[in-house]
Amino acid sequence: MLEIISGGALSTIQDAGRFGYMKNGFTQSGVMDLHAAKTANALLKNEPVVPVIEMTAKGITAWFTSDTYFCLTGGIFRAKLNSRPLKNNTVYKAHKNEIISVGPAVSGLRCYLAVSGGFTVPRVMGSASTNLKIGAGGYEGRKLRTYDTVDYPAPPKESPEGRETDIELYGSDICEIRAVPGPQNDMFDEETMQKFFSETFTVTSDLDRMGIRLEGPELKGINGNDIISDGIVFGSVQIPNSGKPIILMADHQTTGGYAKAATVISVDLSRLAQVRPGDKIRFVKTSVEQAEELAIAEKRYFENLLEM
Amino acid sequence: MLKNSGKAEYEFLPNADTAVTVQFRREICKEVNRQVTALADMIESGGVPGIIETVPTFTSLTVFYDCSVIRADRLREELARMIESSSSAGKGSAKVYHIPVCYDEKFALDMQNVCEHTGLTADEIIKIHTSEPYLIYMLGFLPGFAYLGGLDEKIATPRLKSPRLEIFEGAVGIGGNQTGIYPIASPGGWQLIGKTPVKVFDLKREKPILYEAGDYISFYPVTLEEYERIEKQIKENSFEIKITEVRDA
Numbered sequence: 001m002l003e004i005i006s007g008g009a010l011s012t013i014q015d016a017g018r019f020g021y022m023k024n025g026f027t028q029s030g031v032m033d034l035h036a037a038k039t040a041n042a043l044l045k046n047e048p049v050v051p052v053i054e055m056t057a058k059g060i061t062a063w064f065t066s067d068t069y070f071c072l073t074g075g076i077f078r079a080k081l082n083s084r085p086l087k088n089n090t091v092y093k094a095h096k097n098e099i100i101s102v103g104p105a106v107s108g109l110r111c112y113l114a115v116s117g118g119f120t121v122p123r124v125m126g127s128a129s130t131n132l133k134i135g136a137g138g139y140e141g142r143k144l145r146t147y148d149t150v151d152y153p154a155p156p157k158e159s160p161e162g163r164e165t166d167i168e169l170y171g172s173d174i175c176e177i178r179a180v181p182g183p184q185n186d187m188f189d190e191e192t193m194q195k196f197f198s199e200t201f202t203v204t205s206d207l208d209r210m211g212i213r214l215e216g217p218e219l220k221g222i223n224g225n226d227i228i229s230d231g232i233v234f235g236s237v238q239i240p241n242s243g244k245p246i247i248l249m250a251d252h253q254t255t256g257g258y259a260k261a262a263t264v265i266s267v268d269l270s271r272l273a274q275v276r277p278g279d280k281i282r283f284v285k286t287s288v289e290q291a292e293e294l295a296i297a298e299k300r301y302f303e304n305l306l307e308m
Numbered sequence: 309m310l311k312n313s314g315k316a317e318y319e320f321l322p323n324a325d326t327a328v329t330v331q332f333r334r335e336i337c338k339e340v341n342r343q344v345t346a347l348a349d350m351i352e353s354g355g356v357p358g359i360i361e362t363v364p365t366f367t368s369l370t371v372f373y374d375c376s377v378i379r380a381d382r383l384r385e386e387l388a389r390m391i392e393s394s395s396s397a398g399k400g401s402a403k404v405y406h407i408p409v410c411y412d413e414k415f416a417l418d419m420q421n422v423c424e425h426t427g428l429t430a431d432e433i434i435k436i437h438t439s440e441p442y443l444i445y446m447l448g449f450l451p452g453f454a455y456l457g458g459l460d461e462k463i464a465t466p467r468l469k470s471p472r473l474e475i476f477e478g479a480v481g482i483g484g485n486q487t488g489i490y491p492i493a494s495p496g497g498w499q500l501i502g503k504t505p506v507k508v509f510d511l512k513r514e515k516p517i518l519y520e521a522g523d524y525i526s527f528y529p530v531t532l533e534e535y536e537r538i539e540k541q542i543k544e545n546s547f548e549i550k551i552t553e554v555r556d557a
Contacts, residue, residue, distance in 0.1 A: 231370025
């Protein structure tokens with residue numbers, strides 16, 4: 001098992017999310033950066049997506065009490081196994097009694113630790129994801145802290161050690177995020193939508209697993225921004241009456257009463273999971289068909305990565 | 309533009325490659341909400357591979373899908389076919405959950421506000437609040453938080469000027485022309501008039517949330533003593549919530 005020495009800033013167990021309960025008002029939960037979690041699991045030859053630890057801004061220090069293989073993906077954090085520096089997107093072997101320390105983020109915001117077979121936690125409503133609001137799922141429904149012990153299965157016979165893939169870097173350039181107009185783009189005039197798809201927005205410090213609030217041009221609806229509450233998805237870009245967009249992320253409320261000008265395409269959500277306050281974003285307009293082609297191509301990419 | 313199929317007016321709204329929202333006529337009323345829940349039920353009863361789940365709201369149904377199984381254009385065709393074939397008569401009957409509420413001053417922290425605003429006594433307010441079943445239009449905001457329709461205008465009361473930082477689990481309140489139960493402790497601005505011992509949200513149950521959109525809730529008053537007895541029975545797993553059926557035509 002993994003004995004936590006320090007839990008870092010906000011480290012939770014997550015899988016791909018909790019599905020089938022949004023109609024009851026339960027948020028979807030799950031990893032913010034699905035690309036990173038899938039990369040880690042594919043490199044380890046795990047099933048997609050077995051439970052991983054999502055670490056935010058500063059990672060965990062923990063002790064492996066038995067042998068396993070592990071992999072770090074997503075944001076690049078200063079990480080070591082005992083004194084040996086670790087690279088992202090590479091499978092290592094952890095021997096019994098070795099200590100992994102994942103320090104502060106160097107690039108990006110969220111780093112993922114996956115092990116062979118995934119971390120073992122009870123499923124709540126079909127998922128291992130932590131839902132902090134209701135205090136359920138993951139590890140006792142909360143973030144990891146000192147003295148917690150998280151189980152993992154015995155390592156596989158066939159070693160995945162050394163499997164690796166290219167590392168993503170999260171640069172300081174303007175981050176281009178593709179989005180499809182809708183569901184309520186028609187509540188904004190053409191000029192406002194043009195502004196939405198051309199001007200630059202800044203990520204504010206109001207940023208968490210629920211959403212990312214942006215600073216930028218004010219986007220006012222033709223007749224205000226209120227709608228009859230309807231469904232929200234991971235990636236909805238909601239424009240409240242302040243006119244400042246909020247991108248709704250993994251822990252989003254299931255319904256909301258503000259117009260949604262656009263929806264971020266699924267393959268670009270992972271990039272958003274890594275933005276920090278002060279980062280610049282520009283929305284690039286795309287179509288549902290294009291978004292679907294990209295999602296299908298990404299699915300194929302992960303099938304190939306698993307086979308590689 | 310809303311399409312008129314003869315039975316229901318609707319249009320499809322995109323949510324990138326994640327979901328398609330079926331938007332019915334934008335009017336909060338039973339008829340439109342029944343079109344929403346009827347479509348949700350048809351999807352639930354199966355047949356379309358690639359649909360992950362749905363979220364029914366007042367006037368729309370958000371349909372989450374896996375685009376590697378079904379593409380949006382095909383999904384829209386399937387949904388249109390279902391809407392065309394769905395019966396506007398609804399299910400014929402709906403479940404009514406009978407929920408005990410203790411309106412004792414111990415829990416009814418804002419009853420005085422509601423009395424002052426409405427000019428009614430607490431007894432009159434309780435009588436009105438418990439007289440008719442309320443349709444659950446949708447769940448949202450919190451796990452199990454039901455948006456109920458049908459509050460008598462006579463007891464409608466604006467929300468608190470400054471919301472409470474924490475409202476206790478089971479609190480029953482009035483917010484504008486809506487009423488409802490807080491399933492978990494949460495910040496909120498509703499006027500609190502009582503508390504139910506019933507656990508709307510319970511992970512130990514097979515269905516963690518008691519009810520769903522399309523069902524009804526009916527409140528009945530209990531004394532503080534009865535409240536405590538029911539609370540004890542719930543702890544011992546010996547309390548059964550009364551569920552009846554109502555004609556929903």
